[in-house]
Amino acid sequence: MDKTFTVALIGNPNSGKTSLFNILTGSRQHVGNWPGVTVERKEGIARYENKSIRIIDLPGIYSLNASSDDEVIAVNYILQEKPDIVVNVIDSSNIERNLYLTLQLLEMNTKIIIALNMADEAEKKRIIIDRNKLANLLSVPVMATVATKSGGIKELLKTALDMERITRIPLRFDYGKTANGKLCEIADLLCKTTSIEPEASFLFAVKLLEDDRYAKDLVLKQRADIGKSVEAAKSQIKEEFGFDPEIYFADKRYEYIESLIRECVQKETASTKDLTERIDRIVTNKWLGIPVFFLIMFLLYQITMGFGNDFLGSYVEAAVSLLAEHVSGLLENAHPLLRSFVIDAMIGGVGSVLVFVPLMFTMYFLISLLEDSGYMARAVYVMDKLMNAVGLHGKTAVAMIVGSGCNVAGIMSTRTLDTKKDRMIGILISPFISCSARLPVYALFAGAFFGSKKVGIFPASGLVVFSLYLLGFIVAVAVGRILSKTVFRQEKSYFIMELPPYRVPTLRSLFIHMWEKTESFIRKAGTVIFGIVVLIWALSVFPIGVEPGSAGSILGRLGSLIAPILTPAGFGSWEATVALIVGIGAKEAVVATFGMVYGTGQGLLTNVLVQYFTPLSAYAFMVMTLLYSPCAATVGVIKKETDSLKWALFSIGYSLIIGWGAAVIVYQVGKVLGL
């Protein structure tokens, strides 16, 4: 083997490719029970009997015609990169539709193994598939796998390695005499006059007649005259059968698939209503559907704040204060600069961020539950009409749920949107969704100002936080509406989505999600946040001689310069100003900055805040934190996904204006109302 033997996982969305990838390579990539979880190509290494195999995980596709950006990644990969083997991952309980892609893959010049995944579910549904027969009919190996329980993995790897030396002839699917004749003619032409390999020429002929963008781009660029032969063949087929080749070929393929199903699949028709139908009757109910969506989001925040932060968080908080006390005792006689660095920067700054670890993992645990159960696709289905009424696509709901964990992930999820318009709007409004990095700011302020109060059984702080989520949601929707009426006016959109069955989330994947995100939060606190804190600390103790963290320090002077702009919003102190500026780097740093400049460590920080803010200005500050400028990572991903610096800068600019405006309105209106 010269280059590493490469196996690519290809299949319909939600067929279990990433689950399989994780088992094969020992990775921990994101899995979820909704179509469109994976939007990037991922690589890993599998080992079998001391051989290394490179495994590629890709976004799901329904066919080789790509329209959305995630699909383009998968289709381009198989058409251009030529993996040694394609493992076609099929959801066995949904084999009929899955086989459509299989037929197209078989027409390609690649070695293929079919993995009938979710064999356990098929069994439960009493779908019996005759694997040997299917393998014989399609002339490729057919394996059964259960990706969630590592079933059939060894056999799959062994089969892949065994196929290393064999060759496979692409399937010459029988489209009927007339069509086959035309296809051969064009294939011949392609062989003789273009760079397309003979083995791929038939497939390319099919693709050209189907009006496939990719094939047309490739071929017509080389030989525009082939276009004429293609058009002639198309109209001849249309004349004879009354349909475009696109429809006619699809008919033929499904006809064949139906015959395969008749021969290889036995299905006992179950008459009892299954779990999925019963849950959907409530969750997508005419009257309950939308309230259920908002109830779920409400509970997400209540549980995160009530259980994650107030309950679990209090233990960590106690531990950090204890540490602060202890360390400050130890450092009593140390140099004041060292003392300030350890107590203010390390414990006050980084420590005040770490206090929110329990909040993070509670939140991510709950989001994983939504993703893994299958509710995500329902949220999209239920919200589409409402969203569409304001010019948004239903799938933006995914960005709004995933984005409440992290805006970067929310923006990535918009790759599944088919039209440019929906995609751009989804990207540009995502930063207004309240992400988990803003939660520490809310938790701190809501705890300080609305802390001990309760409304019914709900902690007031949870309600304040939920009100901010709603505000973010409303601003996102409003901005989306404006964008769809102005910048992206002309473009049309449509909506087609599969609803997967509900599945019981596996503990493994819940904990993987939770741990991955919590770990990255801690890592960020130890790196980015720590770096920012050190920088800020340095600025706060110089020039030498000033009292550390006072208005006379460089930091204080910088803050005071800009603070007047924020005075109408009620928080024109240099400390708040600095915290907001730093927050553009990473929102967690807002809390770290307060922890440091108020020089106290978490325990007392709430007490100090009360001296500088009123409940009203605290709320205005939270509104500002929610809406003003996306964090640096989000700006970066906006630039990457829109492929335009202009849009990235635009997103900073307009959100700064919106954030400042909203905070000023909250504060001024509140003052008039006498709050």
Next chain:
Amino acid sequence: MDKQKFTLDEIPINGSGIIIDMQMDGILRKKLIDMGLVRGTKFKVDGRAPLGDPIKINLRGYYLTIRKNDAKKIIVEKNG
């Protein structure tokens, strides 16, 4: 059995039928074909989202959701 032509959005919940024709082209048609909607495909209308749109249909053993506006362009034959 009496069979009549309708558009997909006119089929009531729990009604079923067969796809006859798709009066659209471009990406949408390609997408629908890829998801298993071709002439002769049997389907059942399973439900509607709370605001009456999108429509949820069952075909080839799975659930597909599609907006009313797009369903209007799909001609079907109704069973029973």
